[in-house]
Structures are given as C-alpha cells and as structure tokens.
Amino acid sequence: MSAVSSRTGRSLVLLAPLLLFLIGFFVWPLFSMMSQAVSDPAVLRLLPRSAEVLTDWDRKSPPTMPMQTALMEDLKAVDDDQALGDMVRRLNSARSGFRTLMSKTMSALEDTANPPADLVSIDKRWEKPEFWLAIADALSPLTDRNLLAAVDLGRNAAGDIEHLPADRSVNRVILVRTFWIAALVTFACAAIGFPYAMIAASLTGWKRDLMLAAVLLPLWTSLLVRTAAWFILLQEKGLINDLLQTLALIDAPLPLIFNRTGVIIAMTHVLLPFMVLPIYSVLITIPKNLMPAAASLGAPPWRAFLRVLLPLSLRGVASGSLLVFISAIGYYITPALIGGPGDQMISSIIAFYATGSANWGMAGALGVVLLIATLLLYSVYARLSTDEPGRR
Amino acid sequence: MAEFIRFDRITKFYGPLCVVENLALGIGKGEFVSLLGPSGSGKTTLLMMLAGFEQPTSGNILLDGTAINDVPTHKRDMGVVFQSYALFPHMSVGENVAFPLQMRRLGKAEIAERVARALDMVQLSAFVDRRPSQLSGGQQQRVALSRALVFEPRVVLMDEPLGALDKQLREQMQLDIRDLHRRLGVTIVFVTHDQSEALTMSDRVAVFNKGKIEQIGTPRQVYDEPATRFVAEFIGETNLVEGVVEAVQGQEATVRLRSGAHIVSAVSGSVASGQPVFLSIRPERVDLSETRGEARNCLETEVTDSVYQGDHLRVQLQNAAQPLIAKLGRRSREFPPGTKVYAAFSAGDCRVIAP
Ligand SMILES: Nc1ncnc2c1ncn2[C@@H]1O[C@H](COP(=O)(O)OP(=O)(O)OP(=O)(O)O)[C@@H](O)[C@H]1O
Ligand SMILES: [Mg+2]
Numbered sequence: 001m002s003a004v005s006s007r008t009g010r011s012l013v014l015l016a017p018l019l020l021f022l023i024g025f026f027v028w029p030l031f032s033m034m035s036q037a038v039s040d041p042a043v044l045r046l047l048p049r050s051a052e053v054l055t056d057w058d059r060k061s062p063p064t065m066p067m068q069t070a071l072m073e074d075l076k077a078v079d080d081d082q083a084l085g086d087m088v089r090r091l092n093s094a095r096s097g098f099r100t101l102m103s104k105t106m107s108a109l110e111d112t113a114n115p116p117a118d119l120v121s122i123d124k125r126w127e128k129p130e131f132w133l134a135i136a137d138a139l140s141p142l143t144d145r146n147l148l149a150a151v152d153l154g155r156n157a158a159g160d161i162e163h164l165p166a167d168r169s170v171n172r173v174i175l176v177r178t179f180w181i182a183a184l185v186t187f188a189c190a191a192i193g194f195p196y197a198m199i200a201a202s203l204t205g206w207k208r209d210l211m212l213a214a215v216l217l218p219l220w221t222s223l224l225v226r227t228a229a230w231f232i233l234l235q236e237k238g239l240i241n242d243l244l245q246t247l248a249l250i251d252a253p254l255p256l257i258f259n260r261t262g263v264i265i266a267m268t269h270v271l272l273p274f275m276v277l278p279i280y281s282v283l284i285t286i287p288k289n290l291m292p293a294a295a296s297l298g299a300p301p302w303r304a305f306l307r308v309l310l311p312l313s314l315r316g317v318a319s320g321s322l323l324v325f326i327s328a329i330g331y332y333i334t335p336a337l338i339g340g341p342g343d344q345m346i347s348s349i350i351a352f353y354a355t356g357s358a359n360w361g362m363a364g365a366l367g368v369v370l371l372i373a374t375l376l377l378y379s380v381y382a383r384l385s386t387d388e389p390g391r392r
Numbered sequence: 393m394a395e396f397i398r399f400d401r402i403t404k405f406y407g408p409l410c411v412v413e414n415l416a417l418g419i420g421k422g423e424f425v426s427l428l429g430p431s432g433s434g435k436t437t438l439l440m441m442l443a444g445f446e447q448p449t450s451g452n453i454l455l456d457g458t459a460i461n462d463v464p465t466h467k468r469d470m471g472v473v474f475q476s477y478a479l480f481p482h483m484s485v486g487e488n489v490a491f492p493l494q495m496r497r498l499g500k501a502e503i504a505e506r507v508a509r510a511l512d513m514v515q516l517s518a519f520v521d522r523r524p525s526q527l528s529g530g531q532q533q534r535v536a537l538s539r540a541l542v543f544e545p546r547v548v549l550m551d552e553p554l555g556a557l558d559k560q561l562r563e564q565m566q567l568d569i570r571d572l573h574r575r576l577g578v579t580i581v582f583v584t585h586d587q588s589e590a591l592t593m594s595d596r597v598a599v600f601n602k603g604k605i606e607q608i609g610t611p612r613q614v615y616d617e618p619a620t621r622f623v624a625e626f627i628g629e630t631n632l633v634e635g636v637v638e639a640v641q642g643q644e645a646t647v648r649l650r651s652g653a654h655i656v657s658a659v660s661g662s663v664a665s666g667q668p669v670f671l672s673i674r675p676e677r678v679d680l681s682e683t684r685g686e687a688r689n690c691l692e693t694e695v696t697d698s699v700y701q702g703d704h705l706r707v708q709l710q711n712a713a714q715p716l717i718a719k720l721g722r723r724s725r726e727f728p729p730g731t732k733v734y735a736a737f738s739a740g741d742c743r744v745i746a747p
Contacts, residue, residue, distance in 0.1 A: 292445050293478035295465040297492035298543065304466075307491070311482050 037364030040143040047074040068119040095134035146365035178346040182328035188268040193275030201283035230266040258340040275320035282316030396421040402451035413603040424580045426590035429600025435583045471540030473550040479524035486520035492543040510542035530561045547579045587627045624672040631673040651712030657742040670745045677741035678718035680733045687736035695731045
C-alpha cells in the first residue's frame with residue numbers, strides 16, 4: 001500500500017515540471033482570459049465605501065443616511081475622469097436618467113463653497129431605490145455584458161436580454177463568416193487531402209517519403225513566410241496570373257488577392273497537412289488485402305472503394321476535418337494579409353480588442369465563444385468516434 | 393477428369409528476380425490441388441496470378457479453355473481465402489458473407505437465404521450480427537471460407553488459410569474443408585508449406601521449389617515415389633544413401649553403396665548403369681533384426697542411439713560411416729546402443745533418385 005502511494009508520489013514529482021508548465025502557460029492564461037470576460041471591477045474600484053455600506057442594504061427601502069454619505073465621499077474622491085465616464089455609461093445603460101443625475105450630482109459636490117448635506121437634497125431622484133439598485137448591481141465584480149455583446153446581445157433598462165442595435169451588431173456577422181470560411185477550407189482540404197493521402201499510402205519507398213515530405217516541409221516553414229509567399233503568387237501581377245496570361249487562358253488578371261478566393265487558397269495550403277496526416281495514418285492501418293479481397297468477391301474498383309476503403313478511412317477524415325476546422329476558426333495572419341475587409345475573421349476582432357482598444361473583457365468574451373464552439377465540435381466528434389463500428 | 397485450369401508456360405519476374413519459371417500445370421474440374429513448397433518458392437505468386445492480382449511476365453492462364461490474362465479480378469469469379477482472412481472489419485459477419493452477393497446484385501430475399509445457408513454450412517449461424525473482431529481465429533477463418541463459397545465461384549483459391557490456427561484447430565479445419573470440397577464439388581487450389589496438410593487434404597500435390605514444380609502427383613505418389621532429391625527430403629523424413637547404379641532390370645535397379653553392399657531398388661525416372669545416384673529409404677519402412685532375414689535388401693549396421701518417442705521408437709544406425717535412421721512401431725523391442733543389427737527393407741520401399 002505505502003509502496004504504491006510512494007510510487008505515485010514519485011511519479012507526481014517527476015511529472016511536476018510538466019504540470020507546472022501546463023498550469024503556468026496554458027491553464028492560467030486561459031483561465032485569466034476567461035475571467036476577464038466576465039469580470040468588471042471598474043465600479044467597485046471607484047466606490048469602495050459605498051460597496052461596504054450597500055452590502056447591509058435590503059434592496060427595497062429608501063436609502064439610509066450612511067449610504068448617502070458613503071457615496072458622496074466616494075464620488076468626491078474620484079480623480080479619474082475616464083473611469084468615471086465608464087461607470088456612468090454602465091449605470092446609465094442599467095437605469096436611464098443616470099447620466100443627467102450624475103452630472104448634476106458631480107457639479108453639486110464640486111461646489112465647495114456650499115456643500116450639500118445629503119444626496120437627496122441635490123436631486124429628489126436619489127430617494128428612489130431603483131437608482132441605488134443600479135449602483136448595487138454595478139458593484140458586483142461579475143458581469144455577463146461582454147459575453148452577451150460577443151454575440152450581439154445586451155441587457156435593456158429592465159434587465160432583459162435583447163439584440164443590440166444594428167450599428168453595434170458586427171460580431172455575429174463575423175462569427176458566421178469565420179465558421180463559413182473554416183467550413184470551406186475544411187471542405188477544400190478534405191477534397192484535396194483524401195486523394196493525396198490515398199496515393200501516398202498506396203506508394204512505397206522513396207515515392208511515399210517524397211509525398212509525405214512535400215506535405216510536411218511547409219509545416220516547418222513559418223506561417224508568415226508561407227502566407228507572404230502566397231501574397232506574391234496571388235498578386236495581380238503575380239506568378240499565377242502571369243502564367244495564365246502567358247498561356248492566353250485569361251485576358252485580364254483574375255482577382256485572387258484581397259478577397260475570399262485568396263484567403264481560401266492560402267488557408268487550404270497551410271492547413272492541408274492537418275488533413276493529410278490523420279487520413280494517411282488511418283489508411284496505412286487498413287490491411288492491404290481488403291481491396292484485393294473485395295475485388296475477388298466481385299467488386300469493381302469504385303464499388304470496392306465506396307464499400308470498403310471509404311468507410312474504413314472516415315475516422316481519419318473526421319479527425320482531419322476537426323483539426324483543420326478548429327485551426328481555421330482561429331486564423332489571423334492569413335486573412336489579415338491576403339483577405340479584404342470583408343474577409344476578416346473573429347481573431348482579428350479579438351486582436352483589435354486586445355491590442356487596439358485594450359478591452360480585455362471583450363477580447364476574452366470572444367475567446368470564450370471560440371472555445372465553446374471548439375469544445376462543442378470536439379464533443380460531437382468524440383461521440384461519433386466512439387459510436388463508430390469496426391473500431392474496437 | 394476434364395482439365396479446367398491450365399498454366400501455360402508461366403514466367404513471372406519481380407524486377408530481375410525470377411519467381412516463377414516456365415511453369416506448366418493443369419488442374420481438373422472439381423479437383424483439390426495443393427501447391428506445396430518452402431517459403432519463397434513462388435506458391436503465393438502463382439495463386440495471385442490465377443486470382444488476377446498479378447500479371448504473368450509471359451505465358452497464359454487458361455480457364456475452361458479461354459485465356460484469362462486480361463480479365464480483371466472482379467470478373468474472374470474466383471473465391472479467395474487469404475492467410476489473414478481479409479474480413480471487412482466494419483461489417484458484421486452476415487454483411488461480410490452477403491458482400492459478394494450484393495456485388496452480383498441479387499435480390500434481398502435470395503441474399504438472406506444464401507447467407508443463412510452459407511453460415512449454416514460452417515456452423516456460424518449464431519454469429520451473423522457479430523463483428524469479425526469479436527470472433528476467434530478459427531471462427532474468422534470459417535467466415536472467410538463461407539464468404540468465398542457463398543457465390544458459388546468456379547474456383548476457390550486458398551493461401552495458407554490455416555497458418556494462423558493452433559494445431560488442433562488446424563487439423564479439424566483440414567477435415568472440414570476436405571469435407572466441404574467433397575460435398576460441393578468445387579475446384580480448389582490450396583497453398584501450403586505444411587506437407588502433412590497437403591497430404592491430408594489434396595487429390596494431387598504439386599511440390600514447388602524455386603519457382604518450378606519438382607513433382608506433381610497424388611499424396612501417395614509424392615511420398616512413396618519421390619522424383620527428385622528435393623521432394624524426398626521435403627516431404628516426410630528419409631534416408632539418403634549415395635551409390636552407383638550397377639545394373640537396370642525394368643522397374644528395378646541394382647545399386648552398389650560405398651560400403652560395397654548391393655541394394656535392389658525401384659526406379660521412377662530413367663537411370664543408366666554406372667550413374668551415381670541417391671537411394672531414398674523411408675525410416676518407417678526399415679525393419680531391424682539380429683539375424684539376416686529373407687528380405688532382398690539387408691545392411692549390417694550398429695545401433696548408435698535409440699530414442700523412445702511415444703508413438704514410435706527412433707533408432708540411429710551406422711553402416712560403414714553411413715548414418716541411417718529407422719522408425720519402429722512402439723511394440724518393437726529395445727535396441728541398446730552398440731547392438732549389431734541387420735536393417736532390412738524390400739525393393740519397393742526404396743527409390744533410386746538421379747541427383
Ligand atoms: N511484390 C513483390 N515484389 C518483389 N518481390 C516479390 C513480391 N512478392 C513476392 N516476391 C518475391 O517472390 C518470391 C516468391 O514469393 P511468394 O510469395 O510467391 O512465395 P511463397 O511460396 O508464397 O512463400 P511463403 O510460403 O513464404 O508464403 C520471394 O522471393 C519474394 O521475395
Ligand atoms: Mg505465400
């Protein structure tokens with residue numbers, strides 16, 4: 001017993017560096033990114049005294065004197081106009097009328113010559129519990145605002161979930177576009193990768209090595225370099241258009257860059273290995289004598305393919321598609337360089353929020369949406385692959 | 393028996409390697425022919441050419457009088473049983489057996505009926521819905537067999553189908569297959585490198601060596617009348633004794649051994665006086681006694697070792713620097729080492745083989 005547990009302990013110690021690495025560089029960043037998405041401590045940071053007093057409030061009765069004093073103290077202490085503006089916007093979206101109430105209150109509080117005794121004396125509205133309720137809610141460090149906004153939803157004054165106005169609804173369009181581009185790329189990869197893997201698996205010796213190397217080599221090149229190469233190839237005066245024009249196959253250059261076509265071509269090339277390799281690895285495990293057996297039983301080549309080889313290799317196609325799709329929905333560089341404005345994918349929006357506007361909450365929320373999509377896909381795949389017959 | 397399959401001067405090269413060399417073989421309708429030979433002798437290659445998986449480099453394969461070199465496998469109508477069974481792992485047993493019938497676009501009802509019959513034949517009716525991976529090796533083998541028979545092919549080809557089974561199951565399956573062959577009357581070409589399997593099952597055995605057929609004949613012929621030294625050594629155990637032909641009288645020849653003794657032996661090929669030859673004497677045909685008996689051939693020997701092996705007694709003898717082995721029935725008396733004995737055998741129990 002103790003021998004077993006000491007052995008477990010020893011293996012845990014050996015595993016510790018790996019676990020620490022995983023926690024430090026994967027679990028923790030992922031977790032903090034996700035918590036960014038749902039946390040909003042801005043109001044709490046501005047109103048620490050009110051937060052203390054409001055915890056005792058029953059959320060129904062009119063405001064007590066200590067509540068009013070605490071809020072006045074907090075507001076007087078605010079010196080960050082930007083943070084104040086953010087807070088007012090948040091309060092106003094929860095309770096309309098807050099903006100005017102706040103500006104009136106702030107200017108009254110700045111009047112040092114004639115300090116107000118309490119908030120109700122500044123404005124009668126401070127008597128109403130609804131306004132205090134809005135503050136109490138905003139003090140909570142948790143919010144679903146970012147998550148809702150990530151899919152173009154928001155809460156109205158009454159707290160119900162509703163669609164955001166059209167001018168603020170871009171995320172859903174981009175999410176749909178992301179999934180659509182990923183689906184097209186997955187399809188293209190499968191259409192090219194399956195026959196490729198089949199030919200590679202049917203060859204032997206150096207021919208097979210050559211075909212696999214042709215797939216693997218690009219993987220060892222930087223993604224940026226590969227994308228830049230496509231940039232050169234696809235240009236209006238690039239290699240492809242030049243060649244087609246020299247061959248007199250086309251009169252005017254084809255629009256291959258800064259549009260969807262270019263993005264699909266480049267992404268398909270970059271992601272092809274992730275389709276070819278799983279399919280190939282499944283194909284080489286299929287016993288070599290099944291196709292001859294099918295032929296000897298009277299199956300012409302194409303029927304043997306449909307009834308024997310295809311069903312047996314579907315597992316590889318499924319895992320390849322999953323890999324390609326999941327990688328594709330996170331693509332950033334390729335659409336940014338080769339695509340037009342209408343081809344930007346969700347990652348570029350995340351990048352915009354993260355680095356452009358320092359809105360880590362929105363960046364995290366969009367990341368969570370992507371993560372959920374990935375996990376959903378994966379669970380579907382896991383379900384399918386365990387149900388699949390012939391795999392035991 | 394009408395000739396059904398003919399290999400007409402078949403040669404097969406893999407690159408520079410000659411695997412089958414100018415081979416001629418005829419197989420009758422309904423016949424069970426085994427291709428027997430050591431590893432690498434080209435048995436599988438010949439079978440693959442018959443099935444259409446490989447093309448001969450030169451020569452023709454005739455089926456019922458017509459050349460089938462250009463007929464693709466799926467139109468040859470031959471059932472093949474592979475050594476590793478080649479069952480489709482994603483289909484149930486029933487679907488596997490139904491596959492050749494579906495390829496022939498038979499009706500649903502007929503398929504169901506014939507599948508049931510074929511599985512019944514190999515006593516696997518209870519396993520219709522199982523997957524091949526849920527069956528034992530012997531059961532998978534029987535599924536493969538019924539799948540190859542269900543569409544009533546003109547020929548069934550089997551490439552060491554019993555190689556992966558344990559001894560007991562293999563012997564059971566040998567009898568089962570022989571029984572099926574008798575009931576269905578189908579032509580079977582059976583590849584094996586196990587000589588007892590070939591002798592047990594076949595009407596005729598073709599002994600392969602290095603891409604050539606050394607001898608073809610009934611099990612009794614290839615065992616009792618080996619035509620070449622290779623056949624004599626490959627099938628069963630034998631004593632090979634060197635000698636020179638002194639005289640030939642019809643079907644018999646007198647051979648002088650190096651020890652000076654004379655042996656009268658049956659001849660299968662043609663030999664001439666003065667020719668150096670081998671004598672093949674099967675160990676179980678040798679009798680030992682302490683007195684010179686009536687037998688035509690009698691050699692003075694000394695026992696060097698004697699081993700009791702359950703079903704027989706194996707005695708090692710020495711005749712003037714020439715080792716001999718005798719297998720005696722288990723009722724025989726013991727021969728302690730050093731005993732002087734006479735090894736006796738009739739003329740029909742040994743063969744003259746030209747080297
Ligand atoms: N596809 C191939 N390419 C090159 N050489 C081959 C090929 N298939 C077989 N050979 C060679 O041909 C020779 C005969 O092979 P074959 O498979 O016919 O032997 P076999 O008699 O069936 O032997 P075994 O009892 O081991 O199955 C061997 O030397 C083998 O190496
Ligand atoms: Mg073989």
